[in-house]
Amino acid sequence: METMGTALREGETKLQVRRVVISGYYGYHNSGDEAVLKSILFALEEEGARQGVLIEPVVLSGDPAWTTEMYGVQAVHRMRPGDVIRAIRGSDGLISGGGSLLQDATGAKSIPYYTGVMWLAQLLRKPVFVYAQGIGPVNRRWMDPLIRGVMNRSAYVSVRDAESAALLGRMGVPQDRINVVPDPVMGLPLPQAQPLARAGEAATGQGAAAAPAAPGLAAEPAAAERLPLLGVSLRAWRKDGADLARAAAALGALARSRAVRLRFLPFHTPSDAEASRWVMERLGDLGGRSTAEIAEPGDDPQQMLLEVSRCDALFGMRLHALIYAASQSVPMLGLSYDPKIDQFLKRLGLTPVGTTETLNPEAFAAAASVLLDNPEGWRDEHRDAIAQLKQESRRPAKQIAVLLRQS
Numbered sequence: 001m002e003t004m005g006t007a008l009r010e011g012e013t014k015l016q017v018r019r020v021v022i023s024g025y026y027g028y029h030n031s032g033d034e035a036v037l038k039s040i041l042f043a044l045e046e047e048g049a050r051q052g053v054l055i056e057p058v059v060l061s062g063d064p065a066w067t068t069e070m071y072g073v074q075a076v077h078r079m080r081p082g083d084v085i086r087a088i089r090g091s092d093g094l095i096s097g098g099g100s101l102l103q104d105a106t107g108a109k110s111i112p113y114y115t116g117v118m119w120l121a122q123l124l125r126k127p128v129f130v131y132a133q134g135i136g137p138v139n140r141r142w143m144d145p146l147i148r149g150v151m152n153r154s155a156y157v158s159v160r161d162a163e164s165a166a167l168l169g170r171m172g173v174p175q176d177r178i179n180v181v182p183d184p185v186m187g188l189p190l191p192q193a194q195p196l197a198r199a200g201e202a203a204t205g206q207g208a209a210a211a212p213a214a215p216g217l218a219a220e221p222a223a224a225e226r227l228p229l230l231g232v233s234l235r236a237w238r239k240d241g242a243d244l245a246r247a248a249a250a251l252g253a254l255a256r257s258r259a260v261r262l263r264f265l266p267f268h269t270p271s272d273a274e275a276s277r278w279v280m281e282r283l284g285d286l287g288g289r290s291t292a293e294i295a296e297p298g299d300d301p302q303q304m305l306l307e308v309s310r311c312d313a314l315f316g317m318r319l320h321a322l323i324y325a326a327s328q329s330v331p332m333l334g335l336s337y338d339p340k341i342d343q344f345l346k347r348l349g350l351t352p353v354g355t356t357e358t359l360n361p362e363a364f365a366a367a368a369s370v371l372l373d374n375p376e377g378w379r380d381e382h383r384d385a386i387a388q389l390k391q392e393s394r395r396p397a398k399q400i401a402v403l404l405r406q407s
Helices: 031-050 064-071 081-089 110-123 141-152 162-171 199-204 242-257 271-281 301-309 319-327 339-347 361-373 375-392 395-406
Strands: 016-026 053-061 074-077 094-099 128-133 156-159 178-180 229-233 261-264 291-294 313-316 332-336
Touching: 016 031, 016 110, 016 395, 031 053, 031 064, 031 094, 031 301, 031 319, 031 395, 053 064, 053 081, 053 395, 064 074, 074 081, 081 110, 094 110, 110 128, 110 141, 128 395, 141 162, 156 162, 156 395, 162 178, 162 339, 178 395, 229 271, 229 319, 242 271, 242 361, 261 271, 271 291, 301 319, 313 319, 313 361, 319 332, 319 339, 319 375, 332 339, 332 361, 361 375
Parallel strands: 016 053, 016 094, 053 074, 094 128, 128 156, 156 178, 229 261, 229 313, 261 291, 313 332
Antiparallel strands: none
């Protein structure tokens, strides 16, 4: 299998070679986190080539064999200390990120683990590069010194929003050491197959030519049969399911008010697929005009990106569903379950359409109809902000390549 550096190795013998370990929540088949990894790998390869550096990644993964097969890179098991120590000792540095690694909302183990890996690299005198991390929430104050210590000893620190930078500042990390950059997934390219024309584009003859459906993707209907396509990315959050019930009511209100095709996009399998099916079962009678279905895009995050690019608008609860939509200029409505959703939407000048505590069905249907009826208006309004986020998403890779070249 061709690796992500093969093309650069051929005929590029003058490139300096640098081996870098990448630490994150990888190898768990979560589309958002895998998209982060793939985006980082792409950016390191391209920016390294510009700086005359061939960066050879070693990924700490929960499933090393799968990670190697998926990305063509070396991987070792993230929970085997001996393997991790050997990988870091044989490297030229450690990248920590991206994603929401340093938070305790999902439990008390994440922060000690990820800061522990960073501390180990620093103990072995390897430079540590923090790559577009989302910091927080951190509710256990005893974890602040763990984060402050490794951040202040890192060679480069970047976070994906101003709120993360402010939180690090309150912990004692000098603000002049912190770069605020977009999530790396803003720079993820589409796979070679181009997106099919969106429903609105088909009617006017605009948009890309139709490409074959990728494996696992449903074939598009003929242009005359197309309904406006709303992508839906949901996850289970409240234990009582009230948030998903509200989402079902909102989607049902939209689907009964107009003809629309609802396509559920599970970013984390199997949990998101289960949540999507639960909501689909509660949509009720859609009146015979609207339809609902679920996608099965497989493990490759670029195939999910392709799915999102085909939507006329997206209703997203998963952060990376919203980031995918922004990167492809797909109008979006965000449902907030975590501050990171609000923070990303804010960078585009948007606010959530609702939260896991409240979502008005009629207001949602009206807001979604505005996007479906006038997607170009939304794109015109947000074009400059999206372009800036895309450009800045490569900044960490560029800075890391420069520092590796100088090492």
